[in-house]
Amino acid sequence: xxxxxxxxxxxxxxxxxxxxxxxxxxxxxxxxxxxxxxxxxxxxxxxxxxxxxxxxxxxxxxxxxxxxxxxxxxxxxxxxxxxxxxxxxxxxxxxxxxxxxxxxxxxx
Amino acid sequence: xxxxxxxxxxxxxxxxxxxxxxxxxxxxxxxxxxxxxxxxxxxxxxxxxxxxxxxxxxxxxxxxxxxxxxxxxxxxxxxxxxxxxxxxxxxxxxxxxxxxxxxxxxxxxxxxxxxxx
Numbered sequence: 001x002x003x004x005x006x007x008x009x010x011x012x013x014x015x016x017x018x019x020x021x022x023x024x025x026x027x028x029x030x031x032x033x034x035x036x037x038x039x040x041x042x043x044x045x046x047x048x049x050x051x052x053x054x055x056x057x058x059x060x061x062x063x064x065x066x067x068x069x070x071x072x073x074x075x076x077x078x079x080x081x082x083x084x085x086x087x088x089x090x091x092x093x094x095x096x097x098x099x100x101x102x103x104x105x106x107x108x
Numbered sequence: 109x110x111x112x113x114x115x116x117x118x119x120x121x122x123x124x125x126x127x128x129x130x131x132x133x134x135x136x137x138x139x140x141x142x143x144x145x146x147x148x149x150x151x152x153x154x155x156x157x158x159x160x161x162x163x164x165x166x167x168x169x170x171x172x173x174x175x176x177x178x179x180x181x182x183x184x185x186x187x188x189x190x191x192x193x194x195x196x197x198x199x200x201x202x203x204x205x206x207x208x209x210x211x212x213x214x215x216x217x218x219x220x221x222x223x224x225x
Contacts, residue, residue, distance in 0.1 A: 033213070041197060043216040086151065095164055096141075096214070098151040 003027050006087050006099035013106050019074040021102045023087030026068065033088040033096065034061050034072050043086075046072070077106045112217035114200050120223045126188040129220045132181055133202030141214060142175055142185050143199040151199075157183065190224045197221050 004025045013019055023032070031050040037043045047054050047061040049070075054061050058077075063070040074081055087099040113132040121127055133140045141156040155165040160177045168175070172191070177183040187194055201214040 035216075041221075042218055043199060043201075045213040045215065048213045088151075092164075095156065096153055100150045 003097050004087055004089055004099040006102050008102060011102055011104045013077050015078055015106055015108050017077050019077050021072045021085050023070045023099055024068060025089045027091055029089040029091055031090040032063055032070050035086040035088060037084040037086060079106045079108055082106050112200055112202050112215050114217035114220050116220060117218060118221045121190055122225050123191055124189045127190045127222060129185040129198050131183045131200030131217060134215055137202035137204045139203045140177060140183050141201040144196045145199060146196045192224045195222055195224050
């Protein structure tokens with residue numbers, strides 16, 4: 001069993017829909033990353049959080065440490081949100097363990 | 109700042125050849141990470157450095173892989189000899205961290221796409 005599990009693996013949506021991507025982990029962590037990887041391959045860090053909730057534009061990330069679960073929400077989705085979203089947990093001091101990613105496609 | 113810089117962006121080589129990937133972290137960042145991404149295994153940490161010292165190299169696949177960080181602004185990942193199964197995208201990332209339970213983010217370079225024929 002992977003230490004970091006994401007669901008769903010693939011997600012399609014119509015423009016404007018509310019999207020939720022889930023991440024569950026089985027190890028003790030100090031923080032959790034949400035990363036975005038566009039078709040061109042570049043990786044961008046969206047959020048890093050250790051408790052509660054963070055919001056940036058149309059993106060919201062939440063984490064529940066007791067339940068070892070995090071969610072990434074996208075409100076009013078847009079085709080430019082199409083990407084792979086990767087959850088990664090920080091263990092030890094700075095080591096990251098990655099989920100396998102969720103491939104999101106948003107259609108106009 | 110220009111961000112994390114990696115070179116080359118693409119590398120095609122033949123099995124058995126030596127490959128050297130290069131990374132320049134963001135100035136002032138004291139952590140540097142090397143990752144590998146493949147379709148089968150996703151993103152994996154290979155090794156990371158703190159203040160130029162290797163901290164954890166448990167992800168390095170085998171002795172054919174080696175990484176160095178001779179100074180704060182440069183790191184190399186070397187594969188010798190290369191094999192077709194080494195074909196992947198190799199990412200370098202850096203972060204500024206106070207250590208312990210810091211929540212500083214990691215900044216990724218554009219990656220080097222390596223193809224070993």
